[in-house]
Amino acid sequence: MTKKLAIEGYTLDESKIPANATGKYSENDIVVTYVYKKDPPAPTVGKVTTKYVDEAGNEIHDPVTETGVVGAEYVAKKLAIEGYTLDESKIPANATGKYSENDIVVTYVYKKDPPAPTVGKVTTKYVDEAGNEIHKPVEQTGVVGSSYTTAKLGISGYTLDESKLPNNRDGKFIQGDIIVTYVYNMNKPQVNDTPTTEQDKNNYSDNNDTNKQNDINKTNHDFARHVSNNKTAIKQEVSQKPTALKSKKSSLPKTGVKEQKYLLVFGTLLVLFIIYIIFDEKKHHDY
Secondary structure, X not given: OOOOOOOOOEEEOHHHXXXXXXXXXXXXXXXXXXXXXXXXXXXXXXXXXXXXXXXXXXXXEEEXXXXXXXXXXEEOOOOOOOOEEEOHHHOOHHHEEEOOOOOEEEXXXXXXXXXXXXXXXXXXXXXXXXXXXXXEEEEEEEEXXXXXXXXXXXXXXXXXXXXXXXXXXXXXXXXXXXXXXXXXEEOOOOOOOOOOOHHHXXXXXXXXXXXXXXXXXXXHHHHHHHHHHHXXXXXXXXXXXXXXXXXXXXXXXXXXXXXXXXXXXXHHHHHHHHHHHHXXXXXXXXX
């Protein structure tokens, strides 16, 4: 059996394996011929190196190297670099292309980011006259130099002391902390006359009933005194009228029937009035 050899730069042509590659020895010499095809030349490899620099040309990141077959396409990588921003206006023309036999260098230019704005803090506190906190503090932050405004809060049981408003309740953030303090006065407790417990309600009801009865008694007493005074005056008037009538009657000349009619009418009215007084007095006595 003959040997197939691995020959550098060549590849055995399997389609041309000789028929006598295997066989038996004979008295005559045997020649076995293997045919090889020459390998194609290795592809040429190109290299692309991408650099990352600032506006002054200083490297701000390690270069990135990529290789590829000459003629193949490449795309140079854009990297996100902390503290810098790629200058899109300076993207190199060879950022994309094809590998060549010569090395290719792609350079990306970055601009340094401006420093982050300095932030200030304002803490608003809400305290009573003794300086005790009566509400959770309110914090707010902002860029130094920008304006801030603090809020007056409505706090149950307290009233803001307008005479002690802080001067720094409005202003601008600074590089540091600002503390704004609002002072509140405790509201005075209100007296509640409305009974709360059952015993209080009973006492309240009894007192009201007593007061009402006292008012009724006083009213009745005043009314009775008023009626009594009026009756006394009426009785005096009635007692004086017969005397006046007798005096008048004695002074009048006896003129006959006409005068008698007047006396009869007047006497009837007088009797009715006396009956009314007696009836009214009895009614008041029964009352």
